[in-house]
Amino acid sequence: MTKRVVLAYSGGLDTSVAVRWMTDEMGAEVIALAVDVGQSSDDWEVVRERAKAAGAVDAIVVDAREEFAEDFCAPALKANALYEGRYPLVSALSRPLIVKHLVETARYHGAEAVAHGCTGKGNDQVRFEVSTRALDPDLEVIAPVRHWGMTREDCIHYAYDHDIPITATKEKVYSIDDNLWGRAIECGEMEDPWNVPPPGVWLLTKLRSTDERDVVIGFDGGRPVSIDGEPLGMLEVIDRLNDIVGSFGWGRLDMVENRRVGIKSRETYECPASLALILAHKDLESICLERDLDREKARIEPRYAELVYDGLWFSPLKQAFDAFVESSQEFVTGDVRLHLSPGSCSVTGRRSPHSLYDYGLATYDAADSFRHQDSAGFVRLWGLGIETWAQRQGAKRIKD
Numbered sequence: 447m448t449k450r451v452v453l454a455y456s457g458g459l460d461t462s463v464a465v466r467w468m469t470d471e472m473g474a475e476v477i478a479l480a481v482d483v484g485q486s487s488d489d490w491e492v493v494r495e496r497a498k499a500a501g502a503v504d505a506i507v508v509d510a511r512e513e514f515a516e517d518f519c520a521p522a523l524k525a526n527a528l529y530e531g532r533y534p535l536v537s538a539l540s541r542p543l544i545v546k547h548l549v550e551t552a553r554y555h556g557a558e559a560v561a562h563g564c565t566g567k568g569n570d571q572v573r574f575e576v577s578t579r580a581l582d583p584d585l586e587v588i589a590p591v592r593h594w595g596m597t598r599e600d601c602i603h604y605a606y607d608h609d610i611p612i613t614a615t616k617e618k619v620y621s622i623d624d625n626l627w628g629r630a631i632e633c634g635e636m637e638d639p640w641n642v643p644p645p646g647v648w649l650l651t652k653l654r655s656t657d658e659r660d661v662v663i664g665f666d667g668g669r670p671v672s673i674d675g676e677p678l679g680m681l682e683v684i685d686r687l688n689d690i691v692g693s694f695g696w697g698r699l700d701m702v703e704n705r706r707v708g709i710k711s712r713e714t715y716e717c718p719a720s721l722a723l724i725l726a727h728k729d730l731e732s733i734c735l736e737r738d739l740d741r742e743k744a745r746i747e748p749r750y751a752e753l754v755y756d757g758l759w760f761s762p763l764k765q766a767f768d769a770f771v772e773s774s775q776e777f778v779t780g781d782v783r784l785h786l787s788p789g790s791c792s793v794t795g796r797r798s799p800h801s802l803y804d805y806g807l808a809t810y811d812a813a814d815s816f817r818h819q820d821s822a823g824f825v826r827l828w829g830l831g832i833e834t835w836a837q838r839q840g841a842k843r844i845k846d
């Protein structure tokens with residue numbers, strides 16, 4: 447019996463070859479599903495046609511940009527999620543959303559398997575497969591690229607031999623994955639971590655503005671809701687900031703990161719909107735979150751990012767973290783001013799109706815309302831244990 451498979455289709459070489467390969471080698475009936483998460487793609491109609499030409503029985507395109515922005519980017523922003531302290535999880539965030547649509551499509555079309563075009567060396571296979579098992583453990587996951595043993599050259603020949611229309615050419619030496627939250631560029635000469643990334647790899651952060659400017663981001667309950675006073679949805683905020691911040695050539699990362707599968711990997715990223723938003727959001731939290739809450743949140747943030755990176759978006763711990771983070775955001779409302787100049791983006795002001803910053807307490811001028819006399823007893827008790835230690839043990843050691 448023919449097996450019906452829903453393939454996460456990008457329109458690129460690997461997934462186009464995968465359509466045909468699964469059809470021929472496995473006798474599968476392939477439904478290609480392309481999910482628009484804001485990647486710079488060919489026209490989606492062209493992508494659909496390409497899937498059909500490769501042999502797909504159906505080709506579906508889902509516009510999931512709004513959903514990606516609202517349900518994936520917004521929670522990640524509230525959690526200030528940065529893997530290994532730097533990478534805002536661009537690809538890691540989109541995979542669970544793509545899987546959600548794969549699973550829905552598989553159910554709708556009565557398919558018993560889903561498939562992806564990831565290699566055996568990366569993180570994305572982990573995310574596709576673990577997320578699928580979380581959402582529907584009965585679905586089989588097929589990873590043709592791990593089976594076929596073809597090099598990139600072989601794939602190009604396979605495509606020519608089978609009349610699969612592809613745009614792959616020799617200049618495509620990089621592996622690129624992009625969406626609203628940023629763009630990842632790997633491979634080519636950058637596989638030597640000492641090599642400077644060639645200027646041609648940068649797209650979103652090509653320097654276009656030579657002046658300086660401010661941009662004010664308004665937040666409500668941890669969510670960005672306006673730019674320079676203009677109310678905007680999450681998707682529009684991201685689009686707008688990618689453009690504005692990217693034009694100053696800011697938002698690049700060049701790092702060697704630890705993949706889930708045990709490989710160290712040199713990665714370059716450009717994430718102008720996500721990095722600017724996290725910078726601003728974190729800063730606003732500094733006036734809106736009580737100290738212990740702020741610190742505990744900062745402790746779980748790296749763990750949150752790690753879970754998402756490792757393919758555990760749909761997991762009980764991640765869900766529990768989401769609940770904690772959501773509860774922490776109640777008073778994260780206000781504005782943050784970013785100053786942009788070529789190659790730089792920094793916070794120059796923050797304000798909030800719920801600010802815990804108290805001028806009367808902080809000031810050194812006449813408006814001072816702090817009860818200085820309270821400090822004497824507080825400091826004495828704070829140091830009492832140390833004083834006792836110094837008298838009985840510590841001071842003796844220093845003398846010795």
Ligand code: ARG
Nearest residue numbers: 537538569621622623630713
């Ligand atoms: N290293 C990043 C991650 O694991 C980016 C992966 C990009 N994927 C790709 N197919 N180029 O999230």
